[in-house]
Amino acid sequence: MLVWDQLDQQAQQAILTRPAVSAGAGVQAAVEDIIDSVRQKGDQALLEMAKQFDNRQSDRLRVPEDEITQSEFQLSNELKSAIDQAYNNVRAFHELQLPVPKQLETQPGVVCELKYQAIDAVGIYVPGGSAPLPSSVLMQGVCAQLSGANTVVLATPVKGEESIHPAILYAAKKCGINIIIESGGAGVIAAMALGTESVPKVDKVFGPGNAYVTMAKQLLSQSVPGFAIDMPAGPSEVLVIADENANPAFAAADLLSQAEHGADSQVLLLSDSEAFITEVEAEIARQLAELSRAEIAKQAMNNSALVLVESIDKAFELSAEYGPEHLILQLRDAQSRVDLVKNAGSVFVGDYTPESAGDYASGTNHVLPTYGYSKTYSSLNLMDFFRTYTVQSITKQGLSDLSKAILPLAEAEGLDAHANAVAIRLNGGKQ
Amino acid sequence: MLVWDQLDQQAQQAILTRPAVSAGAGVQAAVEDIIDSVRQKGDQALLEMAKQFDNRQSDRLRVPEDEITQSEFQLSNELKSAIDQAYNNVRAFHELQLPVPKQLETQPGVVCELKYQAIDAVGIYVPGGSAPLPSSVLMQGVCAQLSGANTVVLATPVKGEESIHPAILYAAKKCGINIIIESGGAGVIAAMALGTESVPKVDKVFGPGNAYVTMAKQLLSQSVPGFAIDMPAGPSEVLVIADENANPAFAAADLLSQAEHGADSQVLLLSDSEAFITEVEAEIARQLAELSRAEIAKQAMNNSALVLVESIDKAFELSAEYGPEHLILQLRDAQSRVDLVKNAGSVFVGDYTPESAGDYASGTNHVLPTYGYSKTYSSLNLMDFFRTYTVQSITKQGLSDLSKAILPLAEAEGLDAHANAVAIRLNGGKQ
Incomplete structure (x- = not known):
């Protein structure tokens, strides 16, 4: 436990400062080579990279449509219903966001209009790694579907002899996506930005990824006219503000659910109750032992901070300064304090609103600004799939x-x- | 005149391709030095650069509030009324855009909300150069004012013994801006992103500028956590689609009003009438001779293209491919074709709607995506001064x-x- 008032200014600043994220010297040069290769060789470049990096022998890049259609029969009923339920909630909440054109005669004979146009072709990247991420497909795919984009491309890496998990395919199918590319990393980002024989050129690419993917998105958005990306990427973060009425087991579980994302996850707890923080510490130790990703979570917890502050008002002030991706309020009067929140990507109010509800199924989007960008960037929303333009007639x-x-x-x-x-x-x- | 159908594919492509915009090798290194200098020396760095680049001796950085208040007495009634009228129209059209929070119970006991927060501190850059740009202050300042941002900083360069033009100060005053910094270039962009003794640190910087300003915005948005910028910058563009009913003098005037912006302006006319294009060519020659900025306009016209196409439908197709910043429709049935427009920043409909109406006073914003970014980026609108976030209570x-x-x-x-x-x-x- 850290006690805010006993720390010097430097130590206080250290708690609110994110570790510098640097792509590493070699990443930019490597990604520039990959982009050149895709520009010159198209599909062939993707296939060569799949061999080299993913030990893949197949020369197939696009998933046949019947595999997408048949995916639901390879899922348990439980998982299929879970995807259906999450899809319904996410869709309902994002349908609310459909833009409405506006018109005003600013003075007689001068009519101005604000109109909206779906971005024509979008790409959705779903990283691979240790597990499939159907939720990532839903969060982005629902937006693309509701926008009415003409072309939606989903790309995700496949290793060795594996195939794409049916949960990914089924989530894509729910979102009306029928162009699914079995290819990952910077290569497929370049393919989507530039177009290849198998991969349609898109106008905007969404989705998280490793340092190579992030670098490719950045470089391509600066060099391909009109090509855009979703938002800056950074490690995932949670900040929990809790008072003595909160349940320490719940708070510990929330901190750990963030910590298991990756060793670079940022985890903060601010409370005005010393007894509560002590109990949370004990709960963390207890719950951590049971997790399959305990090693990852333990590393993230080593960088975490459980901080005793003089008041809950002070906690809100520090939260606004930090600007967390996820903010959890476990406070007796949580609901009445929501309007005091500044600079958070998504807010979870009350004892029964864990972050994982928003990660999967409440209806809100789980693609959120991290690394302090919640001060200026929006949570992913339907408008990210539209553009606004104006018309005047005089x-x-x-x-x-x-x-x-x-x-x-x-x-x-x-x-x-x-x-x-x-x-x-x-x-x-x-x- | 070019005839689309007689051009080979390469020549066709050349018409729709923008010239590569490169900052030049030295710009990045120079801007990195400037940013370092501002980081280390704060105000002092800005004052040294003002001496070095703008031949300025004054050590004043901030305009005293009474100079802002008194500015209106230094303006002609005509110019003051013009600013008032433009302000009223722009404000009315942007007030329409104030966001409305949304809430939905996605399933019983699961309440999701979409909320909006003004970006707390914003900076507005107004470039100097040959003339003051009060319209640039209005277009950005009205948005900042309507958003309710806590801090709004306006920065603009001042040369030698000059002072800021009262039209700039008066436009700022209308928008409620009282922090005006007499400093320009990459230095003041760094000052706004990092904060100095005189320049408050802001979260997002808006506004156009030269290659150094653009580079500073780019570098700082990548390196300062949470700091954001408005949109990618590029040369200004107009595309006019006209049929034989259009007035060639009007079309020529519109092309020239774009061309006078700068030698790098992009100017295109697409028409299905050969006779019309010939008349426009004659009109351009006639009107060009009368312009005070004839030299600049002439250079831009050298890169322009007046293209005969087989049909107006074809013109719309090419326009969608090009994605112009400004699109002017001088067509008999202009109004009924507006909904066919794709990828334009702002559309001007009919014979009596010149681009300059939107540049100054109709009510729409004149900060628009160029360089093909109208495919993916929005015209500047009130949402650029807000961020969207979500809340859930379960x-x-x-x-x-x-x-x-x-x-x-x-x-x-x-x-x-x-x-x-x-x-x-x-x-x-x-x-």
């Missing part, structure tokens, strides 16, 4: 009235031709 | 029902502690 009289604003401003800015484009219209074609 | 029974989705998914993903955070709550604190 009558001759409207333009005449508006010219009283345009002409002096154009003159002040020294832009004659801007003024002339108005004057010539009001003078019937004469300059 | 009852014990709600969590119990939801566990049927959470537990199988957590198991499939191999995340025990995620499952445990639910199970322990349903088992009254026992793992």
Whole structure:
């Protein structure tokens, strides 16, 4: 346990500072090579990389549609229903977010509109690793489906002789995705940004990944005109604010559920009760022993901080400064304090709202800004799959009235031709 | 005049391809030095750079509030009214965009909310150069004002013995901005991202600038946790689609009003009428001669293309492929074709809707995605000054029902502690 008021400023700052995330010197050069290779050789480059990095012999890149259709028969009823239920909740909550065009006649004869257009072609990356991530498919796929994007490509790595887990395929099918690419890493990100024989070129790529994937997203978004990415990536984080009424077993479980994500996970507990923190420490030790990913969680817990603060108000202040990805409020008056929250990606209110509810099934999106970006970036939402643009239609009289604003401003800015484009219209074609 | 169908594929592609924009080898290293200098020396670094680059002797960085208050008395009534009128229209159109929180009980006992928070501190950069740009202040300042941001900083360079033009100060005053920094370039971008004695640290910086400003925005957004920028920058562009009913003098004026922005401006006209294009060419020659910025406009027109296409449908198809910043429709049936537009930042409909109306005063925002980013990026809108986040509150029974989705998914993903955070709550604190 750390006691905030007994720490010097440097130690306090250390708690709120994330470890520097650096891709490592070799990553950029390696990714640049991969991008060049995909640009030059297309599919062939992806197949060669699959051999080299994933020990894969197959020369198949795209999953046949009947494998997608048949996926549900390879799932237990329990898992299939779980995906159905999560899909329904996530879909319902994101349907709320469908944008509504707006129109205003700002002055007589001057009509301005705000309109929305789905991004035409999107790519969804689902990392591989130790387990399939159907929830990651749902969170991104539902948005793509609701937006009405014309092209949705899902890419995920496959190792050796394995095939994509049916839970991934079934989640994709629920979201209407029929282009599934068995390929991972920086290569397939480049393929989606540039297009290859098998991989359609997309306008925007979503989804987390390792340092190579992140670097590829960054480099391609800077070099391919019009190509965009979702948000900056960083290690996952939770901050729990709890008072003496909270259940220490629940708080410990929440801290550990974040810690098991990876050794670089950031885990913070702020409480005004010393007794509570002591109990949480004991609970962590007890629960940790039972976890299959105990080693990973233990490493993350080594970087965690359980901090005694003078008051819950102080905890809210520190949370706003830190800007956590996930913020859990286990407080007697949690509900009444929600509006005081600043800078959090997703907020979990009350004793029965663990982070895993939002990770999987409550309906909110689990793709959230980390690394302090919750101060400026939004949680993934339907608008990330749309773009906003404007339209204006002006009558001759409207333009005449508006010219009283345009002409002096154009003159002040020294832009004659801007003024002339108005004057010539009001003078019937004469300059 | 170019005839689309007579061009080979390479020549066609060349018309729709933007020139590569490269910052130049020295820019990144120079900007890294500037950022380091601001990090180490704060205000002092800005003052040294003002001396070195802008020949400025003053050691004042912040405009005193009474200069802002008094600015309106230094303006002509005409210019003051123009700013007032533009402000009112832009404000009215952006007020429409104020976000409304949403809430849904996705299943009994599971309440999800989508909420909005203004970005706390924002910076607005207004470039200097040959003329003051009060319109640039309005377009960004109105958004900051409507969002309710706690801190709004405006920065703009000042050369030698000059002071900031009263039109800039008055536009800032209308937008409630009282922190105005007399400093420009990469230095002040770094100051806003990092904070100095005189310049408050902000969370997000908006506004265009030269290659150094753009590079500073890019580097800082990648290295300062939580710091964000508005959108990728690029040369300004217009695409005009016109049929034989359009007025060639109007079309020529619109092309030139884009061309005078800078020698790198991109200017395109697509029409299905050869006679019309010929008339536009003559009009351009005639109008160009009268412009004060004729030299700049002439250079931009050298890179422009006036293209004869087989049909207006074809013109819409090419426009969607190009993705122009500004799209002007001078067509008999312009209004009925608006919904066919894809990938444009702002659309100007009909003979009496020149681009300069939107640049200054119709109400729409003039900060728009260029360089093909209109396929994926939004026109600047009020949401760029907000962030979206989610909140969930679940009852014990709600969590119990939801566990049927959470537990199988957590198991499939191999995340025990995620499952445990639910199970322990349903088992009254026992793992």
